[in-house]
Amino acid sequence: MERFSPTLARLAVRTQTPPPATHTNCYAIGARDVLLVEPAPADPAEQEAFFAWVSALKQEGRRPVGLFVTHHHPDHIGGLVHLANTLALPVFFHEETRLRAPEVAAWRLLDDGDRVVLDGPEPLTLDVLHTPGHAAGHLCLYDAQNGDLICGDMVASEGTIVITPEDGNMAEYLRQLERLDHLAAAFAHPAHGGPIPREASIFKRFIAHRLAREAKVLASLARFPEGATNEALLPVAYDDVSASANPIPYFAERSLESHLIKLEEDGKITRSSGRSTVRVSG
């Protein structure tokens, strides 16, 4: 266990998460009553580590009151049912996550603007933010008092964040990154990798990275006057992504599709019969 402050501790558990990340961070937030963020571990040995962590927290006087889920991806809810049942805790998540997760005995739905108040020497108020874009039901938790933002898979300090059209939406993702940036949290605590200080401007960097990719997709498409299929466009628009880095090409393919959907919505390209074409205005 790592303790970042009197109100925040972390346990990283091994999960089946897209490389190069190998672990998902679980957080305990609260000074006495605590929310346990991410019932992530699917592996029995890692679940045992999670239970040992909870026991250690209890010995310190912490009182777990619920499991909080940022979103439904397997590396975040791998232990959902087993952990909820064994610890007899309710699950806190968004309705869109509940619809995509296995059924649990007790839950509480949260949405944007909700507040969770945790009792302790001083009550700790957590602001709930609904931040879709990576996943429809994605939630973040913000402790404005201490400047800690639990940001799930909105950004990462290792690996990349994949936006697929099946789960996400590129335009929405960018809007939500802007919102998180405006919080100016002292630290962002991602699901993968270490805490990210405000000075790192992580949200601005992720926005810039996406917009650079979008510009590259558009410039690559301009090289195909007759339009291009995704298959033809992918190696040009993602020529910097190593083909040997499996399963990155799959993610690049889904990311490309997300970018193309946004470019079409923005009126910058047209799409028909499986081909995208740069729109010439005038």
Ligand SMILES: [Zn+2]
């Ligand atoms: Zn995810």
